[in-house]
Amino acid sequence: MxxxxxxxxxxxxxxxxxxxxxxxxxxxxxxxxxxxxxxxxxxxxxxxxxxxxxxxxxxxxxxxxxxxxxxxxxxxxxxxxxxxxxxxxxxxxxxxxxxxxxxxxxxxxxxxxxxxxxxxxxxxxxxxxxxxxxxxxxxxxxxxxxxxxxxxxxxxxxxxxxxxxxxxxxxxxxxxxxxxxxxxxxxxxxxxxxxxxxxxxxxxxxxVPPPRFADPTANTQLLVTSIDYSDYVGRIAIGRIFGGKLEARQRVAVIDRQGNVSNQQILQLLAFEGLERKEVKKVEAGDLCAVVGLDPINIGDTIADAGKPEALPTVTVDEPTLHMTFRVNDGPLSGRDGKYLTSRQIGDRLERELRSNVALRVEPGETMEQYRVSGRGLMHLGILIENMRREGFELCVGKPHVVVREIDGQKQEPIELLVVDVPDEHQSSVMSLLGDRRAELLKMGYKTGNSGFVHMEFSIPARAMIGLRSRLLTATQGNAVIHHTLHGYETLRGAVPHRTAGVLIANEPGPVTAYSLDALYDRGSFFVKPGDEVYEGQVVGENCKSGDLVVNVVRGKKLTNVRAAGKDDNSQVRPVREMSLEACLEYIDDDELVEVTPKTIRLRKIMLKESDRRRASRQAGS
Structure with a gap:
């Protein structure tokens, strides 16, 4: 080619x-x-x-x-x-x-x-x-x-x-x-x-210049930058040939990141043509191709000349900035929706993800049923969880925390560059909200053609970004345009505000009733609606005050032979507060989990029983 x-x-x-x-x-x-x-x-x-x-x-x-x-x-x-x-x-x-x-x-x-x-x-x-x-x-x-x-x-x-x-x-x-x-x-x-x-x-x-470092007379060298998978042929290595050429049925050496060499044979060689991959006999230096038949093969490996194997510099990737705990779903409703429930199945799935997701890190958790998963941001980990959910997995995930590094004897945290475009009338609200979260204003002005909107740039601790998007949208009546990216690392800037409102916690299992939600109308907003199945310890809403409140959302109306003056149809039920997966991950506190199943996303306490939570609180206080 x-x-x-x-x-x-x-x-x-x-x-x-x-x-x-x-x-x-x-x-x-x-x-x-x-x-x-x-x-x-x-x-x-x-x-x-x-x-x-x-x-x-x-x-x-x-x-x-x-x-x-x-x-x-x-x-x-x-x-x-x-x-x-x-x-x-x-x-x-x-x-x-x-x-x-x-x-x-x-x-x-x-x-x-x-x-x-x-x-x-x-x-x-x-x-x-x-x-x-x-x-x-x-x-x-x-x-x-x-x-x-x-x-x-x-x-x-x-x-x-x-x-x-x-x-x-x-x-x-x-x-x-x-x-x-x-x-x-x-x-x-x-x-x-x-x-x-x-x-x-x-x-x-x-x-754009022709391919650099493309010497067709040199020894064969291809750097694997992507891995695809086929149920028919297994792993498919994709990369660029930096030297020499590759031919179908050729014997090659595969050099992994640790320098280990294994001799293997290429079964098929595929070149890109439009959106398709077309089988070819030979691919020259400088071109991109897909190689079938090599296993084991991973991202960062070098496919080299079998007679004189030489490794290329491996792919370097920035370290993760956020981590959270993945654990087995041990809730009362576990096993109803998903096919994959055990820690072994979750571990195997995370191991498969590591083969292609080079920015991900997986380590053992505090117990055999937990894994500490680190990534580049909330969306990075959220996409992984959503994919697992759609594949039939059930799991619980904990509150995300930033990865703090120790550099030159000092603890340093990731700092984000945050860009916010808001209408003039909401500028003070944004400044106040971000000021409380240790943000520093870098630039402010107006963009031509966007009259009435002020453009602001901040540096802000990554941990302060958790839960910030929803608060910014609330403070600006949904008019804020928000973008952010990693800016660098700095010394810890100090404490940032946490969630001030408490949550409403169910104290009994069963289906939610409109009668009970009507009685709790002035207590706050709810994440569940009449007919939803709940269990003891599930977070069913947000309290309008600070502090958690245990409530009964499954209580039904007593049936008597006395005609009531009103009708159940008059029950007042607040519109359910829809929470996406990322919104749930931003919302939860340290003592809470997000329960993820193929059909449902729930919030729950780690300790489901109220007596256990009280005992743990007393022990922490003492």
Missing amino acids: YADTSLLRNVAIIAHVDHGKTSLVDKLMYQSGLYRSEELDRRAGGQHGLVLDTGDLERERGITILSKNCAVTYEAADGDTYRINLIDTPGHADFGGEVERVLTMADGALLVVDAFEGPMPQTRFVLQKALACGLRPLVVINKVDRPDSRPDEVVTEVFDLLSDLGADDEALDFQTVYASAKEGWAANSLDDERVDMRPLFEAMVEW
Whole structure:
């Protein structure tokens, strides 16, 4: 495949969440002639512009969680046909492990930036990683057809960001392409004719260099950056060939992270063509491919020449910033919904996740039924829990805590860069809320075209971010636009406020009744509705005051032969407070758990019986 590396381009597409990166790739594939629009829609499950978002969670949330590879061809004006390998990377910092490892396959970066929002926190994150890999950015100002777009100012902001990140002169002299992925056109300037994506294809061919470190005469070296799995052929290693070539049925040496060497044989060699993988006989240096038949094989391993094995530098990934406890679901309703309930099954699932999720860490917990799972953020761990739930697992997870490092004898905590855009009238509320949480204001101002909204940037401890989003949205009546990413590590800033309101705890098992909720109407808001099954120790609502309150939500009306003046239909029941998985993880306290099953998400106390909680409280007080 493509022995002439001068006609090969490996391009990573990086962007902040929802800046149009995946939609842009869809248009490039369509206009390359590989697929018709109807075929792309079919592959996207009827959701136009989401063909690369293959998972259910990716389509539901509109974000990229796992990196994807595809390849398109482009015939230039001089008649040469170029093969362009496109690598779609996640835009959220919580999935930074995906970004860090797949950038090693690229020789250039397509930086997609919203024409109104400009560079955002995660733009800084992914761009910093690209520059660290020596990739020169090609800037695409997307969504210039928005009525509030400000492309010229955004180009200046991108330059300032590159300067802040210490980019060299070559990177600062970036090329800019203006585009609308939704409309399917790109242009070299705002005054050019807007027809198709050809200007972007031309820019990639001219601006992105041919594969670096691609010596076809050297010994074979391929760095495994992704692992796929097939029920038919087992593990599939995906990566880039840095030296030599690979052939089907070739004997190779697999070198793992510890330097151990095992001799194996390739069964199949697959090259990327559009969204498909096509079986080929040979792949040359500089190209990307998938290798079938090697086991054991893991991310970071090197596939090398069997006669002279030499390892490539392994993939380095930033350490986790958040950890929580995964444990067996020991609640009274366990086993009703799920298929996988035991600690062994949970441990095996986490072990499988470690093979492909390089940013995850799993350690034994305090007991045999617990695991300490560490990740890059609440969304990173939340996606793992949601996937396990959909696969049929039942488990309980504890309150998330930040990972505190000891650096030069000092305890240091992760600090987030928080960006908030709010209407003028809510500015003081946001400042007050963040001031209580040890946040420091870095920048404040207005963006042109967004009159009435103030733009603020803060540095804030990562532990203060837990539960902050819901409070910010409440304080701003849902008008706040919030983004954050890891900024660095600093000395501990001191205590931050915890949840002030107590919770309502069920004292009896059974179905919830409207009669009981009516009697508790003024006690607070509820997480359950009439007919829901509850058990003793389950958190059924939030108390309107501080301190926990044990309540009876299953009490029924006494049946007598005396006609009542009113009817049960007049019972007042507050609308149920819907809580997503991430909202539950942010909400719980140290003595609470989130119970996750395929059909239900519940909140509960670790100690279900009130007598046990009181005894533990007395012992803690003494």
